[in-house]
Amino acid sequence: MTGSPVPWLTSLYHKSWRGNYGDSRYPGNCSGELIKDLLLYFRPKTVFDPMTGSGTCRDVCDELDIPCKSHDIRFGFDACDPKNYEGIGPFDFIWIHPPYWRQKEYTDDLRDMSGAPTLSYFLHRYQELIENCAKVLADDGKLAILMGDYSDREAGFVPLTFHTKRLCFGARLRQASTDIIRFSHGASSSHKVYRSSFIPGLHDTCMVFEKVR
Ligand SMILES: C[S@@+](CC[C@H](N)C(=O)[O-])C[C@H]1O[C@@H](n2cnc3c(N)ncnc32)[C@H](O)[C@@H]1O
Known part of the structure; x- marks a missing residue:
């Protein structure tokens, strides 16, 4: 037992x-329940979600009556463009659920991170995204990132959770809590039949960061 207001x-x-948030048909859509639990735990007064997809985070914020600014490519x-962050913030809580590189492609906009042709270009864009978010994070704010590792058809296994931490530490952020391993109940690899042999990944990871003081 802990004194947590959200013991689960x-x-x-x-x-x-x-939960009834966002649109379950949107590719890469995530559960609103985890976002809700994080908001109940950290109790922010303002939220920013620059990659909102079907609006899951915004819907949770509406329910909890927390002002939320949400955008998407x-x-x-473009959440990677520093110009888009001028004159906004600071935010108490930033939620980002970026593409897991090209595991799923979202739009044909050239600025869409899921269209990055190489891993190094994806990581360059990811670094810009994290640095932008760090700039508009309140001093006591939290940046929560949901990310998953995956096996790419050319690059092989891509440890995107490792890169997330590396890039955040490089942006003068530190990890604020334990990793939250989110079991993916709907993961396609849990019920598809594959010819090749591999160990199915059935989770993604939510990592919470804060500014180094
Ligand atoms: C994993 S999905 C987010 C899904 C969302 N959490 C939901 O529940 O619907 C990733 C989103 O990032 C968006 N995206 C990709 N590149 C972007 C960029 N450069 N700027 C802003 N949004 C971007 C995609 O359009 C997509 O909606």
Whole structure:
């Protein structure tokens, strides 16, 4: 037992229901339940979600009555462009759920991170994204990133959670809590039949960062 106001929020997260937030048909859509639990734990007054997809984070914020600014490349906002961060913030809580490189392709906009032709270009864009978010994070704010590792058809296994931490530490952020391993109940590799032999990845990882003081 801890004094946590959200005792079910632990390093292993396995709620199988996603809540009525966002659109479950949107590719890469995530459960709103984890976002809700993080917001109940950290109690931010302002939230920013620059890659909102189907609006899951925004819907959770609406329910909790927390002002939330949300954008996406689908609506013309490039979260990797520092100019788009001028005059906004600071935010108490930033939620980012970026593409897992090209595991799923979202739009044909050339600025879409999921269209990055190489891993090094993806990581360059990811670095810009993290640095931009760090700049508009309040001094006591939290940056929560949901990311997954995956096996790429050319590059092989891509440890994107490792790169997330490396890039955040490089942006003068430190990890604020344990990794939250989110069991992916709907992961396609859990029920598809594959010819090749590999160890299926059935989770992604939520990492929470804060500014180094
Ligand atoms: C994993 S999805 C987010 C899904 C969202 N969490 C939901 O529940 O619907 C990643 C999103 O990042 C967006 N995206 C990719 N590159 C972007 C960029 N450079 N700037 C802003 N959004 C971007 C994609 O359009 C996609 O909606």
